[in-house]
Structure formats: structure tokens, C-alpha cells
Amino acid sequence: MSDTAPLSCSRCKHFVDDPHELEKLFTGVNILSSTYGSTRGDSGICRLQDTFQLPVYVCDKFEERS
């Protein structure tokens, strides 16, 4: 990930896009699918809004990952 990327979800500490974490949060996802596949891309969960979304959003709650 480039440091020049916009301050969107992909760099936010409230955004969960780790496939292993997502697998734990979505019960049964690995029965017939996978969080490691191309179709998920880089989508993840925003813990603040409780939404599953693309990592392209910009909002005033952004906090950079350490």
C-alpha cells in the first residue's frame, strides 16, 4: 500500500479487511466461498458504521492505522 494513497478506509484503523478476521466474523463463509478470493477484492467491514464496503470511502471518523 502506497503512503500517497488517499486517507480512505483502506488506511483506517476502524476498517477490517484481513481475510482471516473476516472469516471469523462471517460464520460459514468458507463453506462455499472464501474471503481470500478475487471477488471480495479489498472490501471489508467498517466497525463504526457496521457496514461491509469497498475501501474507497472518506469520512470524518478516519483514524490512520498504526
Next chain:
Amino acid sequence: MANGLQQLWKKEDWWAVWFGLGIVFTGLLVFLSGSTIKGWAVKPGKWTDMGSLGADIAKHGLGYLIIFLLFGVVFSISIGIMGRSVKEYIPGFVILFVGSLIIFYLSASPWAKAAHIGAPLLALIVGLVIGNIVKMPEWLQTSLRTEYYIKTGIVLLGATLPLTLIWNAGPIAFLQATIVSVGTWLTIYLAATKLFGLEPQFGAVLGAGGAVCGVSASIAVGGAVKAKKDHIAIGIAVVSVWAIVMILALSVVVKFVVPDPVSPGEAGAWVGTSEFADAAGFAVVAEMQSTLEASGYAHPDAPIQTFTLMKVIGRDIWIGIWCLILSIVSVISWEKGGKGKRSVGPGVIWERFPKFVLGFFAASIIMTMVTVQLDPGEARIASAPVHGTYKTKAEKIKYNADFSTMAVPAELADRFAFDAEKGKITFQGTMTRGEYETLLAAAGGGKDMEGALKNLKLKSDWFTSVLKSKVISPVKTLRSWAFVICFLCIGLSTRFKDLFTFGLKPFWAFTIGVCVNVPLGYFLSTQVFSEFWSKIHELI
């Protein structure tokens, strides 16, 4: 998070491509060096008692070890690179491999043959029973990678599907799949939003699961429309439950209606439009294939071929388009007043594209090119013994022929010959059906002549007798391993108690979609495009 080039080693789609194509290239290189991988690319044969079982294990033991090491090493390394624990993966893989081997042997037993049950369905049922009685330990979850195994199997499948078939049948598959996909999505979406008052994003997630590629589509569309986390979780559960139910229901139904009145090709197309996930659909058609193979049907691959055309080419590869369209609709209509700003462009089509399909196409192109380049055509002289056995999956003839008095027709005199000294007959070039019939009539007919000439005809076909036998069939065997491991995974990872956490509204919305999807897929496959699907083998 995996970006750009990192996707090539951080996403399982790409690993399936590398592994699948690696096997195809290995098979071809060994073939070009004058040998074949079929010595070790093996699976259990039929057995009737403990003696024949022991003999088969002794015969194939080394092959099993090589397959175990090959699969085990590649999967372990790739799982490690993708960030999971190799230490947890290895014992899980050992269980899966040994479990699959036992299932292969059970399915080759006289009892399974009598019950008409193949390895795919047996793997699923055994997995479901164990998975719902015993809670799987956490470490085993690391090896239960259904999607990775099925994607690897699909790439290998590409090597057995000629490009000509994809080219000729692709447009019809796309047309039928589009009719069913759009119809199913609209039905589920409208039922969810208008009938049950669910949020539009939720309806879109459920609709995509039924219309495109199951749980993967729900996840892809869910991300594109910014669905609620819980809606994705419910979508995953509803789609998974229905997909498993459909595996069992369709597997039973096709056992009664295939090959008559529904042809295997039509049945494969139907499953391709009416199953919700690749792995689930492959479980049905692989089971159908194993049953057809056991009964000696002439084209046992037909259901897998038509299913793949319909599901992979007709539905899966368009997931990016669905994401783009629904993302635009979401921004314009569903997210008014939502938090944050964003921009989603056409790039999402490539981002969401299931990359393993590229491996599937590449394998098909490579094998088609090899066939075109290496087939010696009319220059090749094939021979068959006058005493021997003609054996295919569909037929077996023991023969003892005598061609000494045969008057060879003038038009074939320079291509057909009988060598009494060596006890063989020869034919230059590939023998057509018409040429076979002419020779059989000239030889006076009879079972012995038929057996010898059929054997010669088979051997004159370079693709079938050489390339298929030495490269494609072993690749198909390795594909069967990937599939059975996958189906066992589906069973072991399905715990119904954990899945039934959804409310009735999303369940019924999806169920209404199933009620439209299944009969519509059946009608299109067996009525509208019946002629096309039932004769799919003629397009190869």
C-alpha cells in the same frame, strides 16, 4: 490488504491458476519427453473383496504418495504465503487426503456401485454427517478451503474442455444464463423489498447470491452497495443452506431423470443455471459423471461440460458487471444521505473478476494449441492386433479376427493394410465413421471384425488414443482428487446449527427466487435449448 502485484500471491484465485497450470505444463512436458504422468496420477479402481482391495492399494500406493506430496506441498506453501498457519494446515490436509482416499475406495466398492452412489456425493454426505455430529476443532478450519480446491479443479477442467467447445457454446450459455440470472435477481430483490420490506441493499445481496455465483456474489455485491455487515452474514447463511439443499435435491432428481428423459448435457445446463455456488453445482455434476461412467455411457463428461459453460462462462465472469451496475444504483438511489464520499469506476469489473477463470481459459487454449500443433494427422500410421480386446468406457469386445480373405475397397487400398506375419492391421490417417463402416462391410461384418476395426479406428484417432490417454486423462484424475477433497470440505464445514440464525423474511424472499430459478432453468435447458445441450459432444 493485497494490491497490484501482491494479488498474484495473496489471492487464492491466482494460486489456483499457478497450481492448475503447473500440473498441465508438467503433464505436457513429460509427454513431450516421451513419457506420461498417468503412472502416478491415479485413483482407486473397482474392487470386490479384500484381496482385490489390497491389490489395488499396492498397485496405486506410490501414486497416492506422489499426489499427496504434490498437493500437500503446494497447498501448504500457498496457504502460508496467504497468511495462514502452515502448522495448522498440514494435519488438516492429511485428514482431508486420507478421508478422500477412503471415500474413493468406498465409492468403488460393490455396495456403492449397487446403490449408484459416486465419490462426490459420498464425500459430501460423510462430511455433513461428521461435521454436524462433531464440532470441528479450530485448527482444522485452516485446511477447509472449499473455494481454493474447487478453483484448482476448475483450472484443471480447462485442459479437458476444448476451446472450440467454449467458442461454439459460449454465446448460448451466456444467453440462457443471463435470462435466468436477471429473472432470479429481480424476483428475489422485488420479493425482499416489496413483499417483505427489506432494505434494497439487503435485497441486492440476496438476489446476487441466487443469480450469479452464490456466496461469493453476495460478498462482492455487498461490498459494492455498502450493505450492512449483518445482511452479508444472513446472505451467506441463506445461500449456503439453499445451495446444500439443492446439491442433495438435484443429485437425487437427476438420478431418476438422466439419461432419459433428460439428457446428461441438458441436466448439466440445468444445474448450471439452478445451483447457487460453483462447488455445490460441481458436486451434482461430478456425481452425475461418475454414475454415467460406471454405467458405460458414451459421453459421461457432458454434464460437467455444459455445467461449466453455463456456470463459469454464463454466470461467474459477469460478477464485476453486476457490481458496477448495482454500485451505481446504490449511489444514485439507495445511499442518499449516507456517510462519506466515494467513487467506483469500471475498474471494479476487473477487480471483482474471478481470476481463476483466466487459468481455466489458459489451460483450454494450451491444450487446444498442443492438439493442433502435434496431431500428425494423415501422416500417422496406426496399428491394431488381429487378436485382442477393444475397450472403452462404453464398450468391451474380445475379438479374434481374420482379414486374410478380405477384399479391401479400392478407395481405402492405399490406407488400410493387413500384415499376416505380424498379426496386425494398419490404417494411415484418422479413420472416419464412414470409412470404418466401409471396411467392416468389406470384411464381412461379425463381432470379431467389429472389435478389431473399432480398435484400429480408436488407435487412428491421435487425440483420443495418444493425447487424451497420456495427458488429458491423468489431468482429469488429478481434477477428481481436487473435487473430492473440496466436497468433503463442504460437508465438514457445514454446521446447520450455526447457519440457521436468519429471520424468515430473507429466507422466504430467497425461496421465492428458487421457485422461479429452478423451473425456469429446467424449461430453458430441456425445452428451449434442448437440441443444443443434448448434442454438446458434437460441438467438440
